[in-house]
Amino acid sequence: MSRASIRAVPDRSSQDAPPGAATADEPTAPRGASSTTITLCPDGPLLVRGDVELFDADGERVEPRRSTVALCRCGASAIKPFCDGTHKVNGFRSDV
Numbered sequence: 001m002s003r004a005s006i007r008a009v010p011d012r013s014s015q016d017a018p019p020g021a022a023t024a025d026e027p028t029a030p031r032g033a034s035s036t037t038i039t040l041c042p043d044g045p046l047l048v049r050g051d052v053e054l055f056d057a058d059g060e061r062v063e064p065r066r067s068t069v070a071l072c073r074c075g076a077s078a079i080k081p082f083c084d085g086t087h088k089v090n091g092f093r094s095d096v
Contacts, residue, residue, distance in 0.1 A: 040096045045070040045083035054081065 036050030048069050054062040062081060070083035074092035077084045086092075 040073075040094070041070075042096065043093050044087050045073055047071075056081070 036048070036052055039047040039049070041047060048064075048071060049067065051067075052064060052069075054064050054069075056062055071081050072083045072087075073094065074087040074090060076086040076090050076092070078086070
């Protein structure tokens with residue numbers, strides 16, 4: 001299975017904030033923070049919604065193509081790291 005990493009892209013809209021104000025780069029900043037969610041689909045992919053950067057095992061950026069992407073968990077997708085639905089026919093089962 002191809003290995004990839006994901007990281008949320010911080011919202012830079014608060015860059016002009018006054019000194020001492022919380023920014024999106026700080027994990028505790030509630031305002032302006034990027035909203036990224038990862039949903040584990042039973043017996044299926046990871047659905048990643050929001051602003052993310054994807055990187056392959058060599059550190060090369062993988063273009064997500066859209067704001068919601070399905071990432072393969074079964075290891076059999078022909079378009080890794082993205083899901084192509086192969087899990088439906090190869091009998092992939094997950095605990096979640």
